[in-house]
Amino acid sequence: MLLHSPAAVAVTVAVALLLAGWTLAAGWAVLSARARVRRAEAAERLARKLTRMVDEAPALPLLVRADGRIEGASRLAGWLGLDAMPGYLTELDGGGRGLDAETLAGLAEAVRHTQKTGAPLSLSLVPRGGVTALAVRGSLADPQIAPGGAALLWFFDASDSVAEIRALRAEAAQAHADFSGLAGLIEAAPLPMWFRDSAMRLRLVNTAYVRAVGAASAAEVVDRGIELVEPMEGLSAAQVAADVFAQRRPAERVVSATVNGQRRTMRVSDLPIAGEGVAGYAVDIEQMEELTRQFRRFRDAQRQMLDTLSAAIAQFDAGRNLVFANQPFLRIFGISPAWVNDTPPFDRVLDRLRDGGKLPEVRDFPEWRRERQAWFLAREPREEPWHLHDGMHLRVVGQPMPDGGLLLIFEDQTEQLQLSATRDTLLRTRTATFDNLFESLAVFGPDSRLQLWNRRFAQDWGLDEEFLGTHPRADMLLKRLAGLLKRPAQVGMIGQVIQSATLERKQTSGRLALADGRHLEFAGVPLPDGNGLLTVLDITDSQKAEAALRERNAALIEADAVKTRFIANMSYEFRNPLNSIGGFAEMLQSGLAGELTPQARDYVAAILSSVERLGEQIENVLDLSQSEAGMLPLARDPVDVFPLLADVVRERADKIGTAGLTLDLRGSQAVGKVTGDARRLRRVFGQLIDNAIAATPDGGRILVECTRRAHDLRVVISDNGRGMDAAALARAMEGLKLAADGRTAERRQGLGLPLVRQLIDAHGGQFELLSEPGSGTSAIVTLP
Incomplete structure (x- = not known):
């Protein structure tokens, strides 16, 4: 009941509310504690997570x-x-x-x-x-x-980073060292080097570049942009470098540049540097170019010389192509120069020669050709004869060249072989000729050994073939010959002749008498090959004839001397009565015997003229005989030649006028004097003028010219008369020659010309006679 009362209910409600509040507070406290635990756990988990993250x-x-x-x-x-x-x-x-x-x-x-x-x-x-x-x-x-x-x-x-940094630092140090070394190398390089930026401006140059362009420093070169290479074909060095940079491809060219004031040939290379610019360098190749030019001149001169050789020469290069053939090669093998200019290969050349019949006939031509191709790889020269079907004989020499080529030399021995055959024939002919000569022949070498002999040599000296076949020395041969001589000691004369012919290369001779009465004449003749030829001739018969001729000649000489003395004596004997006749005639002409009738006067004048002419002839005979006997007396006085000629001309003025002739005397006293006999020179010139007067027809002209030359005086007496033909002139000159030799001559010209010749020769001068039919005759006298 109590429980159901309002108070009870109120209390119950209050307790319930209190309990509910406490329950709520307890729940809230529990919930708060749990939240704090959860937060603490979350914080702990976060702390552990952060710790873990820090650790990691x-x-x-x-x-x-x-x-x-x-x-x-x-x-x-x-x-x-x-x-x-x-x-x-x-x-x-x-x-x-x-x-x-x-x-x-x-x-x-x-x-x-x-x-x-x-x-x-x-x-x-x-x-x-x-x-x-x-x-x-x-x-x-x-x-x-x-x-x-x-x-x-x-x-x-930072261990890895530090290692990497160290490596990079080491690499950078190495790169710096390499760059320094490279820069030093470029700087010390003897060839000019440079670098251009992307705008093709010079940025870097080395010392060689600075020296080459004649600058003061590299900075000056860069600042002024001084170029080493001159523009070529309208393109500057920078333009060429720009083209290289654009195409990203190196370029090389050969240009001329002025380096240190001299023109040099340079090989210039431009190298593109990716994205940076262009590097370049120049190599002086002037010496190499000069060597190349010298090599070309040498090669051209060598090929010109090879063209003058008689041997045919063909040159192949390392590729076995014909690169040169001289003129004899083209002529012998009938190849045109244009075909050689195509540089045909070796195989094709052989095929061409084979087609032209200029290779020897072989059974397997491909194999024969491969064997000749092996000449390119030979170490020694190869030689072989080629006998062609047309009769040509070639001596072929393959000379491997250092560059892998081949030089073929073809020597035409056809004529040589023909000459060899001819020589053999000549040797046989010589042997047959020697054996059939009348002379004894023997050939000795420089070592004095007997080389060759003929049958007559063995017969004349009585030598057997077995002994001669041993080719004995000269001393051994002379021992055998000594016993055959009349005077054995004279055998040394033969030895001296052999020695003179072989060693002294002189020709000597001599004569010997044999014990059997024969006379031998021997001579030693040096031969072109160094040997000596001994010739021996039996002159026994000629010796006898010579002795007879000597006796006869002595008799003739004596008779000629008697004749000369007789003529001289008779000339003197003729002169005395002739002088008497002339003297008495002059007395009659002068009237000492009384006055003469006109007819008598003519007779006396004729007598005096004949006496004068006969006296001249006697003088001529006397002078000629004395001259032939070598006893002509000559005066050696200074003679003024031109006045003498004038006197001679004046003496013949009447005769010249009577003959209707004109005489022209040229010269002056300036010609000077000569040393001689004035009387006999007057006779010489008078005789020549008389001959000219006699040979010149009416109205003719005579020229007498006297001139002085460097070392002599010359007198020319010429006329425009009939002259003489070659035969008549030869007879006249022969008559002069015979008279000069003291022999009997045909006296068609009288004693005048022979006497003229004798007198001029006695004065040491010369006499010459020139004539042509219808052109007259010229007598030329030259006096020293």
Whole structure:
């Protein structure tokens, strides 16, 4: 009942409400506790996750407080080479491990600087042992993390980066060294080198370039853009380089350039540098070009010389192509120069020669041709004869060349073989001729050994063929010959003749008498081949005839001397009565015997004229006989020639006028004098003028000209008379020659011309007679 009362209900409700409130509060407390647990668990999980992330991060933090205490992951201790992370920064030097004192001091200084200034730090550390390289980046820590000016450092494992950096530094150092060496090499290079940028402007040049263009420095060359290579075909060096740069392809050309003030031939190369520019260099090839020109001149001169040879020559290059053939080759094988200019191969040349019948006949031509092709690879020259079907004989020599080519030499021996055959024939002919001569012949060599002999030699000296076949020396042969001589000691004369012919190369002769009465004449003649020829002739019969002739000649000489003496005596005997006759005639003419009748006077004048003419003839005979006997007395006085000629002409003025002739005397006293006999010279010129008067018809003309030359005086007496033909002139000259020799001559000209010749010869002069039919005759006298 109580339970159902309002108070009870109210209490119940109040209790229920209280209980509900407590229940709600308890539930709320439980729920709040659970939420805090969940938050704590989440925070713990986040802390573990962050710790894990820090442990797995490539960078590890290290908190350095203002008092030097440090907080960091144990993993960082391993990086530093420590077993555990110490409490203070100074304890990172673990005595043989960790950081060394110098590195730790640097780290501490950098941390203090950051703590004071707030500036970030960055440095690299290498713990002891050098196993790990650490990169440190740091700044002031966030106050929420560590208030009071702490520094937060992050450590990175930079071992790979440091190794890569070291490698890059080493590579960079090596590249720098290589570049320095290359730059030094380029700078020291003896050939000009340069570099152009993409605009084709000069940027770099070496010292050789500077010297080549005559500049003061490389900077001057670059600033002024001084070009080494001159424009060629309208293109400058920069334009050529631009084309190379555009096509990305190297170019090379040969140009002329002025280097150190001299014109040189250069080989210029331009090389594109990808995206950068163009590099170039120039090689001086002037010497090579000069050598090339010299080689070409030498080759041309050699080929010109080969063209002058009689041997045919064909030259093949290393490719076995015909590159040259001289004129004898073209002539012998009938090949045109145009065909040679096509440089045909060796096989084709042989085929051409075979088609023209200029190869020997062979059974297997392809095999024969392959054998000749092997000559290109031979080490020694090859030689063989070629006998052609047309009778030509060729000596062929294949000379391998150092460059792999081949030189073929063809020597035409046809004529040589013919000459050899002819020589053999001549030798047989000579032997047959020797054996049939009347003379004894023997040929001795320079060593004095007997080389050749004929049958007559063996017969004349009584020598057997067996002994001669041993080719004995001259001394052994002379021992056998000594017993055959009338005077054995004279055998040495034969030895001297043999020695003179073989060693002294002189021709000598001599005579010997044999014990059997024969007389031999021998002579030694040097032969062109160095041998000596001994000829022996039996002159027994000629000796007898010569002795008879000597006796007869002596008798004739004596008779001629008697004749000369007789003529001389008779001339004197004739002169005395002739003088008497002339004297008495002159007395009668003068009237000593009384006055003469006109007829008597004519008779007396005729007597005096005949006496004068006979006296002249007697004088001529006397002078001629004395001259032939060599006893003509001559005066040696200075003679003024031109006045003498004038006197001679005046003496014959009446005779010239009577004959109706004209005489022209040319000259003057300036011609000078000669040394001689004036009387006999007067007779010479008078006789020549008389001959001209006698040979010139009425109305004719005679010229007497006297001139002085360098070493003599010349007198010419010419007329325009009938003249003489060649036969008559020869007879006249022969008459003069016979008279000069003292022999009897045909006296068609009287004693005048022979006497003239004798008198001129006695004066040491010369006499010449020139004549042509219808053109007259000229007598020329030359006196020294």
